Amino acid sequence: MEILISVIVGILFMSATYLMLSKSLLRIIIGTAILSHGAHLLILTMGGLKRGAAPLLGESASSYSDPLPQALILTAIVIAFGVTAFFLVLAYRAYQELGTDNMDKLRGNEGND
Amino acid sequence: MINFLILPILIPLVTGVLLIFAAKHIMLQRLIAGLSALITVIVSVLLVKKVNNDGIQTLNLSNWDAPFGITLVSDMLSALLVLTTSIIALACVIYSFRGIDEDREKFYFYAAVNFLIVGVNGAFTTGDIFNLFVFFEVMLMSSYVLIVIGGTKIQLRESIKYLLVNVISSALFVIAVAYLYSVVGTLNMAHISVRINEISELGQPGIITVIAVLFLIVFGLKGAIFPLFFWLPGSYYAPPAPVLALFGALLTKVGVYSIARTYTLFFYQDGGLIQQLLTILAVISIILGIIGAIAYWDIKKIVIYNIIVAVGVILFGISAMTQDSLIGAIFYLIHDMNVKAALFLLVGIMAAITGTSDLRKISGLIKRYPGLGWTFFLAALSLAGIPPLSGFVGKLLIIKGGFESEHYWGAGIVLMSSLLVLFSIMKIFINGFWGTSRDYEGADKVSVKRMMAAPVILVAIAVFYGVGSEFVYPYISQAAETLANPGIYIDAVLKEY
Numbered sequence: 001m002e003i004l005i006s007v008i009v010g011i012l013f014m015s016a017t018y019l020m021l022s023k024s025l026l027r028i029i030i031g032t033a034i035l036s037h038g039a040h041l042l043i044l045t046m047g048g049l050k051r052g053a054a055p056l057l058g059e060s061a062s063s064y065s066d067p068l069p070q071a072l073i074l075t076a077i078v079i080a081f082g083v084t085a086f087f088l089v090l091a092y093r094a095y096q097e098l099g100t101d102n103m104d105k106l107r108g109n110e111g112n113d
Numbered sequence: 114m115i116n117f118l119i120l121p122i123l124i125p126l127v128t129g130v131l132l133i134f135a136a137k138h139i140m141l142q143r144l145i146a147g148l149s150a151l152i153t154v155i156v157s158v159l160l161v162k163k164v165n166n167d168g169i170q171t172l173n174l175s176n177w178d179a180p181f182g183i184t185l186v187s188d189m190l191s192a193l194l195v196l197t198t199s200i201i202a203l204a205c206v207i208y209s210f211r212g213i214d215e216d217r218e219k220f221y222f223y224a225a226v227n228f229l230i231v232g233v234n235g236a237f238t239t240g241d242i243f244n245l246f247v248f249f250e251v252m253l254m255s256s257y258v259l260i261v262i263g264g265t266k267i268q269l270r271e272s273i274k275y276l277l278v279n280v281i282s283s284a285l286f287v288i289a290v291a292y293l294y295s296v297v298g299t300l301n302m303a304h305i306s307v308r309i310n311e312i313s314e315l316g317q318p319g320i321i322t323v324i325a326v327l328f329l330i331v332f333g334l335k336g337a338i339f340p341l342f343f344w345l346p347g348s349y350y351a352p353p354a355p356v357l358a359l360f361g362a363l364l365t366k367v368g369v370y371s372i373a374r375t376y377t378l379f380f381y382q383d384g385g386l387i388q389q390l391l392t393i394l395a396v397i398s399i400i401l402g403i404i405g406a407i408a409y410w411d412i413k414k415i416v417i418y419n420i421i422v423a424v425g426v427i428l429f430g431i432s433a434m435t436q437d438s439l440i441g442a443i444f445y446l447i448h449d450m451n452v453k454a455a456l457f458l459l460v461g462i463m464a465a466i467t468g469t470s471d472l473r474k475i476s477g478l479i480k481r482y483p484g485l486g487w488t489f490f491l492a493a494l495s496l497a498g499i500p501p502l503s504g505f506v507g508k509l510l511i512i513k514g515g516f517e518s519e520h521y522w523g524a525g526i527v528l529m530s531s532l533l534v535l536f537s538i539m540k541i542f543i544n545g546f547w548g549t550s551r552d553y554e555g556a557d558k559v560s561v562k563r564m565m566a567a568p569v570i571l572v573a574i575a576v577f578y579g580v581g582s583e584f585v586y587p588y589i590s591q592a593a594e595t596l597a598n599p600g601i602y603i604d605a606v607l608k609e610y
Contacts, residue, residue, distance in 0.1 A: 020277075020281070025273065028277060032277065032280045032281065032284075035280075035281065035284045036280075036283075036284050036287070038284075039284045039285075039287040039288050039291070040287070042287075042288055042291045043287060043290070043291040043294070045291075046291040046292060046294055046295035047294065047295065048295075068294075068300070069291075069294070072243055072290070072294075075243070075247060076246075076287050079247070079250045079283075080283075082254065083250075083253075083254070083257075083276075083280055083283070086254070086257060086276075087276055087277075087280070090257075090261060090269070090272060090273060090276065091273065093264065093269060094269040094270065094273055097264065097266055097269050098266060098269060098270060106270050106273065106274075108267060108270055108271060108347055108350075
């Protein structure tokens, strides 16, 4: 199961990289979202998938699953969510102000002469 | 156990929340922001004293014992950096009273500054690797707001790039933490160090090297080392002077601190490959930074490229890993935070008077603004490390350490870089302050005297820090002691474990 998830993580990273290399701002943002999904899935896999009972005191099992990766993912998801929302708003505002979402036209050269 | 060390995080946090509610009352905002910055400085001074007297302070949040809960750790290094951060925050807040327009002040400028300080102080204080990530995000989120606040075209354009680079580096951070967790099964930094030591007894496994390089990429993106500094000159150029000062002085240095912390605590066993990599990257950063600083004719750009030089010098000190070079690196780190903030604020004043940052359109400022000129001169000498000003001691010790550890080439380049830094910054002084005096439109509206308060404080500290090195030295060497012997840090955190 871990191998399968690792392959999925790889595919997610691959598509994220592809999207982030494109010129359209919206594709780039979707790319970053997919990248963070891949990272979150990776944490879950790295902690080991289901290894035993739920980590509750009442369950008197011989082994328990590690609850920590889930706590980490929860934190990371909230942060990624906030950043993506901010990014979308920023991109929209930049599009209104600059009139383009093509990264080629967003090069800057102030103070470069 | 003591709750004291959380105050430099808590005070800006509460202030930031308060300021959101006071957004439309500018005077009230200034009062609250100034007062709380002052209180943070006082608390940080007390914290440094406390650490000096009683050794490393730790705080286990919610009483979960280390290594299970999140631990805040304040050793001398982090206490000193928290103090420096608080002083710079105070200076930037004072400067902003005059140096930033009212529209920005109304749109939560002071609140964002306070949240930024929460993130920076938190990153310096935390003893938990995932918590470090969270504080990084707090810091980055506020920096996104600060870089775009005002919404001019150049700011919007550059903040997109800044955000994209940092989102990617955050994802890499999560990935690096995930790998580390799967190998060592813990997140407490002291405990990670113990575990890595255990597995490395029979030679370091390759995965640790992979993780080390991943961390170097993550922190290198924040700290702007070669080859990951490409985003910095463009992005830092966009925001106004006080924001630029905060970014230039604090954000890159958080990356440098994180490299210092992780490389002395986690990855010190493998003396070979990783350290060599760090040395080479540091030296290349110095060279490329210098080339940029000399090439440009824009006062902001010149100082921005000097950030990259300084990061390289500090990292060279850390990578040499001798007692002297570590002391030198910490000396230089604190010096550089202080003097970069002063320089950015001074450059901001120059740009405000002349309405441009193109050096070729500026000349003869010293006739009308002698105070500004001489303060800038002092700051410039201090940056280049002319004795007895503050950069000297740090650079001396770094070079000494470099020679001791037989990095002759690197030490030589650090030495040469001082000269070229002096040249690049004197170029601003000679062309901008000397020569025929010109009339600038709108120069009369700028109240230079009031804006000068903050940089004068910072330059005074720089002078004291250099002249009074004898007084500062014990604190710095105590900080370097912890870096050189991770055992001290580990014992302090895991005492009951």
